Amino acid sequence: xxxxxxxxxxxxxxxxxxxxxxxxxxxxxxxxxxxxxxxxxxxxxxxxxxxxxxxxxxxxxxxxxxxxxxxxxxxxxxxxxxxxxxxxxxxxxxxxxxxxxxxxxxxxxxxxxxxxxxxxxxxxxxxxxxxxxxxxxxxxxxxxxxxxxxxxxxxxxxxxxxxxxxxxxxxxxxxxxxxxxxxxx
Amino acid sequence: xxxxxxxxxxxxxxxxxxxxxxxxxxxxxxxxxxxxxxxxxxxxxxxxxxxxxxxxxxxxxxxxxxxxxxxxxxxxxxxxxxxxxxxxxxxxxxxxxxxxxxxxxxxxxxxxxxxxxxxxxxxxxxxxxxxxxxxxxxxxxxxxxxxxxxxxxxxxxxxxxxxxxxxxxxxxxxxxxxxxxxxxx
Numbered sequence: 336x337x338x339x340x341x342x343x344x345x346x347x348x349x350x351x352x353x354x355x356x357x358x359x360x361x362x363x364x365x366x367x368x369x370x371x372x373x374x375x376x377x378x379x380x381x382x383x384x385x386x387x388x389x390x391x392x393x394x395x396x397x398x399x400x401x402x403x404x405x406x407x408x409x410x411x412x413x414x415x416x417x418x419x420x421x422x423x424x425x426x427x428x429x430x431x432x433x434x435x436x437x438x439x440x441x442x443x444x445x446x447x448x449x450x451x452x453x454x455x456x457x458x459x460x461x462x463x464x465x466x467x468x469x470x471x472x473x474x475x476x477x478x479x480x481x482x483x484x485x486x487x488x489x490x491x492x493x494x495x496x497x498x499x500x501x502x503x504x505x506x507x508x509x510x511x512x513x514x515x516x517x518x519x520x
Numbered sequence: 521x522x523x524x525x526x527x528x529x530x531x532x533x534x535x536x537x538x539x540x541x542x543x544x545x546x547x548x549x550x551x552x553x554x555x556x557x558x559x560x561x562x563x564x565x566x567x568x569x570x571x572x573x574x575x576x577x578x579x580x581x582x583x584x585x586x587x588x589x590x591x592x593x594x595x596x597x598x599x600x601x602x603x604x605x606x607x608x609x610x611x612x613x614x615x616x617x618x619x620x621x622x623x624x625x626x627x628x629x630x631x632x633x634x635x636x637x638x639x640x641x642x643x644x645x646x647x648x649x650x651x652x653x654x655x656x657x658x659x660x661x662x663x664x665x666x667x668x669x670x671x672x673x674x675x676x677x678x679x680x681x682x683x684x685x686x687x688x689x690x691x692x693x694x695x696x697x698x699x700x701x702x703x704x705x
Contacts, residue, residue: 338523338634342553342627366696368527370689372626375643379690388699427647429661433614437622438641441557442527445630449523456623458560462612470701476614504555505564511551514573516655 336449344495345448346502349455351494352409352484361450362412362483368446372439380422380432381439384415384469395468400480401459410482415465416440417475436478443481451491452483521634529680530633531687534640536679537594537669546635547597547668553631557624565607565617566624569600569654576653584649585665589642595667600650601625602660621663628666636676637668 336344366383374380386392389411396408407413416436423432444454457480465477486494521529551568559565571577574596581593592598601621608617629639642665650662671679 336523338521338526338630339549339553341523342631343556345556345558347558363692364524366692368524370692370695371528371530371687373530373532373629373641377688379695381695382701383696384701385696385698391699424643426643427661429618429663430615431618431643433616433618434622434625434663437619437624438626439622440619441623441626442630444558445523445627446527456558458609458611458616469699470703472701476612478614478619502556503562507548507551507555510555510564510566511568511570513570514576514654516567516569516657518655 341445341449344492344499345444346495346498347455348453348486348494348498349404349406349482351453351486351488352406352482353487354409354411355485356411357452357483357485361452364450365443365446365483368442369439372442374435374438375424375431378423378435380418381436382417382475384417386413386415387411395465399461399464399468400457404457404459407457407480407482410484412483414443414481414483415469415477416479416481417471417477419475421474433478440479440481447483448491451485453486453491453494454481454483456481526630526634529677529684530629531680531683532640533638533671533679533683534589534591534667536638536671536673537591537667538672539594539596540670541596542637542668542670546637549635550628550631550668553627554624557627559620559623560609560616563608563620565603566621567602567660569602571598571600572596580650580653584646584653586644589644592642592665592667595669597668599628599666599668600654600662601664601666602656602662604660606659618663625664625666632668633676636670638671638676638679639666639668641666
């Protein structure tokens with residue numbers, strides 16, 4: 336699929352997760368997409384924990400995820416995205432590991448979309464409980480949890496259709512300026 | 521181009537920037553790609569300043585960019601990526617506007633790559649000088665500057681070839697774990 340189409344068709348679809356197994360080679364392709372992302376000075380501050388043990392996944396979701404994200408337990412796989420602030424630059428308080436994790440995660444969700452999988456980037460979970468359960472060292476932060484699944488209907492397009500119809504985004508003119516920030520009247 | 525190919529062919533190519541004009545419709549496509557990116561609770565904390573005034577662009581690069589990024593002045597366009605920490609969630613000190621800007625910026629550089637343009641995400645500049653010159657309000661942070669240009673050789677592939685040959689990334693086994701962080705021996 337053309338990349339511009341994938342970018343526009345990607346949607347957050349936590350209500351459409353099928354328990355059907357996702358092939359290991361698809362997961363590898365998604366992780367490879369994250370791996371080649373750019374990062375500040377090529378620091379690559381990211382780590383990914385693939386949780387595919389059903390019991391562990393359910394326990395994590397039940398204990399650590401906020402109620403609105405409990406549907407994540409329908410997915411056969413959740414990838415936890417971690418980063419170490421100390422493995423990247425901080426400039427004027429801006430911790431670039433977060434920016435760089437964003438670059439890598441977008442590659443992941445686009446790759447997943449192109450493979451017919453649904454995703455949903457989640458931040459609504461208890462980081463402490465996730466870190467404890469998965470043995471994540473103190474210096475790493477757990478920034479996102481991404482369920483990966485086949486759609487629970489025929490195709491990705493069918494799963495995304497309603498969601499994309501309801502998509503709301505600011506107009507370009509609200510977020511894009513040319514040659515200077517607009518002066519206040 | 522297939523998205524997985526674009527993800528793998530994207531490279532940071534600041535040494536290959538042609539001064540050739542980039543069509544406005546290509547820039548719009550790139551900004552539309554950023555616009556539809558996901559963000560925490562759909563907060564869309566991003567703003568983009570398109571600098572295409574040649575004199576302004578050169579002044580900015582000369583005065584505010586670090587020496588290694590002075591080549592950016594060869595580009596006909598630089599997009600400055602800004603975000604407001606207060607327009608997004610902060611969880612346990614993790615400022616998600618940075619993560620969300622990363623999601624949007626990866627869409628931009630992938631879209632640009634698929635349009636045959638070269639990019640380079642830069643953080644090496646004086647934020648204070650850029651903010652002053654572009655009139656960016658106090659509460660917004662300027663997180664990245666992205667020159668956009670045609671390659672200064674025949675094709676994107678030709679420009680990226682050497683760079684991709686030299687690409688270094690951690691192995692998947694260094695960054696991916698299954699069901700738990702590896703125990704120390």
